[in-house]
Amino acid sequence: MKRFFALPAMAVLLFAGPPASAKPIAFQNGWTAMAEYGAGTMSEAQTYYAPKFWYSIGAGQLRIDAEDGRFSRDISYVRTNALLKRWNLPKAQANIFAFGGLGRATGSDFSGAETVGQAGLQADYETLRFYSSAKSEIHHATAFTHRIDTLQLGFAPYAHRYDGVATWIVAQGRTYTGGIYDGVEAALLLRLFAARSWGSVWFEAGPTLDGKLQAMTMFNF
Amino acid sequence: MLKTLVALTLALISTFAAAQANQSITMKVDGLVCAFCAQGIEKKLKGFAATDGVYVDLEHGLVAMGLKPAQDVPDAELTSTLTDAGYTVKAISRSVEPLAAIKQAHSK
Numbered sequence: 001m002k003r004f005f006a007l008p009a010m011a012v013l014l015f016a017g018p019p020a021s022a023k024p025i026a027f028q029n030g031w032t033a034m035a036e037y038g039a040g041t042m043s044e045a046q047t048y049y050a051p052k053f054w055y056s057i058g059a060g061q062l063r064i065d066a067e068d069g070r071f072s073r074d075i076s077y078v079r080t081n082a083l084l085k086r087w088n089l090p091k092a093q094a095n096i097f098a099f100g101g102l103g104r105a106t107g108s109d110f111s112g113a114e115t116v117g118q119a120g121l122q123a124d125y126e127t128l129r130f131y132s133s134a135k136s137e138i139h140h141a142t143a144f145t146h147r148i149d150t151l152q153l154g155f156a157p158y159a160h161r162y163d164g165v166a167t168w169i170v171a172q173g174r175t176y177t178g179g180i181y182d183g184v185e186a187a188l189l190l191r192l193f194a195a196r197s198w199g200s201v202w203f204e205a206g207p208t209l210d211g212k213l214q215a216m217t218m219f220n221f
Numbered sequence: 222m223l224k225t226l227v228a229l230t231l232a233l234i235s236t237f238a239a240a241q242a243n244q245s246i247t248m249k250v251d252g253l254v255c256a257f258c259a260q261g262i263e264k265k266l267k268g269f270a271a272t273d274g275v276y277v278d279l280e281h282g283l284v285a286m287g288l289k290p291a292q293d294v295p296d297a298e299l300t301s302t303l304t305d306a307g308y309t310v311k312a313i314s315r316s317v318e319p320l321a322a323i324k325q326a327h328s329k
Contacts, residue, residue, distance in 0.1 A: 027261025028305045053307040088252025088309035090282060128254050162256045162277035195260040202257055
């Protein structure tokens with residue numbers, strides 16, 4: 001029932017306009033490294049290099065653990081991210097990214113290693129005080145198909161300065177298909193980030209409604 | 222006598238011009254809403270030999286860079302640099318104000 005309402009809401013926010021989350025592209029000649037612990041359901045580490053500001057290439061490792069313990073999957077992949085469209089506005093920025101990749105998957109619910117393809121879309125919109133992001137990604141192999149949809153909405157109690165520390169309160173909703181998790185995995189996150197001359201650091205963490213930890217860290221350099 | 226007067230005049234003009242030389246460039250930039258993402262701008266601008274410091278003001282969508290004495294960066298290169306960083310340059314202006322003064326004025 002919860003999913004009945006949650007997924008259309010995500011779709012509306014995704015396609016009605018802009019959203020931003022951890023962007024898979026830093027800047028031209030920049031590196032991005034990300035690691036996420038998703039409430040025990042998913043864990044992911046990624047690293048990307050951006051030859052241009054509109055695309056990046058890299059690799060990642062994704063671990064999926066079904067909520068009921070029926071299966072787990074490990075996916076190693078290479079991936080390309082592309083900035084399809086960016087709107088630079090006087091007081092806001094919006095982006096649409098697409099990504100796709102190939103990898104190898106092993107799992108407790110199938111034997112051997114399988115080739116897995118992945119594809120996704122991410123859209124974001126942000127100002128200095130408001131933030132929204134929607135992301136949908138699908139992984140497909142002969143033995144399984146699952147999709148992960150993530151929506152984030154956030155606000156900043158103050159407009160951060162370039163040389164200061166940004167603070168955001170972010171509500172996150174995530175759904176999984178393929179029997180990974182039933183319903184919406186919701187979390188309330190505290191996000192902090194700062195830019196320094198050697199690079200940028202991002203950290204966010206908070207509890208899910210199930211009382212589990214949702215956390216993500218990212219570095220641009 | 223005439224030669225001396227001309228030389229003196231040229232020296233005065235040269236001194237005045239040096240004193241009035243541009244010390245900073247200010248760029249109005251659209252899309253500047255996140256320090257985490259705008260860090261690429263600072264890195265790129267610091268790559269110019271003429272750069273003597275960079276200041277980013279997110280609230281006013283402004284990027285300023287200090288210039289080393291008697292140096293400059295063409296507008297086309299600045300625009301190209303910020304475009305490659307993923308942003309849109311709306312205006313570029315030069316000033317005799319040093320970067321520190323611009324920073325102080327916008328820090329209030």
